[in-house]
Amino acid sequence: MNEHERLIEQQIPRLRRYARALTGERAAADDLVQDTLERAWSKLHLWRHGSDMRAWLFTIMHNVFINQVRGRTPEQAVSLEDGALDLPDRATQTDELEIRDLDAALRRLPDEQREVLLLVALEQSSYEETAKALGIPIGTVMSRLSRARARLHRIMTGSPGAATLKVIK
């Protein structure tokens, strides 16, 4: 196994974790990882030696993901910035339920908010890295992160509409 293969292989568990959280489905997540890896192999000559392989792979995964989202039928692609979409179900009872609810709640975030939230909260990317991976300004990262967290909180606690917009400085 050469150095590149090793560097890429090391990242597979993290790519899978992120993809699982992003898609919410095992098979779809691994399809996403596979497409990402295939593209990475074919573009390996573009990777700058010594640069961060993880960041590069997550950038590729983002591009593959948005291409897939764009390819979906319009009914499936519910992807707007905050709208009147949340209809909170109920408050949660047990930890187990809460965790399952979290997965379901994530599905109710717009794709672009879920990506930011997961890169920051789960992948623990810095805001700069997140901005780079997603190809957006850092201010946009911050506003999407703020919205994603507030919205997730609302969905999870069943509290309607509170704490929506905060001014980002």
Add this chain to the structure above:
Amino acid sequence: MNRLPVTESDLHAYVDSTLPQARGAEVETYLASHSEEAERVAAYRQQNAALHALFDPVLDEAVPERLRTRRARWMKPPLRYAAVVAWVALGGVVGWNLQAYTSAQRTEASTWARRAAIAHAIYSPEVRHPVEVGADQEAHLVNWLSKRLGAQLRAPHLGGIGYTLVGGRLLPGERGPVAQFMYQDAKGQRLTLYVRANADHARETYFQFAQENKVGVFYWFDRRLGYALSGEVDKDELLRAATAVHSQLNP
């Protein structure tokens, strides 16, 4: 002290523990007197923890084979073309090396190994069409290839070392048709056995080893047939497999 106002971004950076220590302390002071914000920050931290609790187990899952076997799927077209070009160029190489019988014989043997390695590199990454006839029709496969090679073949069974027969195909060789049997282990690792009729019945050889890029080849001749076993595995494992093949074909 002259403090900067605490922004929404500061609160998120505090949630994510990315603030410099001094600024973090200022945010804490701020939260102590802003209970609503403090609750929100606590809830967001809980979100982070819950996300990890829900998805971190994925990190410990076994990575599925389809994501691990780069070779099996992802050998890229340029490499394949290179293999084909190398194959075509061989005719020329062979032509230049016929000065003396011994040297010709040696060259011919290493050319044999080389062709086997190239055939391995071309067909073993195939996902959809790795073989022409699958192992489910083993009897037909062996009969067909035997007929075309003009010698009775057998497809060795390598289950004892963890490889199962995928199937086989017929290929053009430098001196007539060649058979290729393909094997695969549970991880998707593939070996190919390249077989042809041996025109020079006087020649029998022991195992010889050749390496073509990543592909290792053990090759040998018995009275009737020439064999080359190729794989991108380490030499010891390949030798074990070659020994298993040899002992089955020469009981």
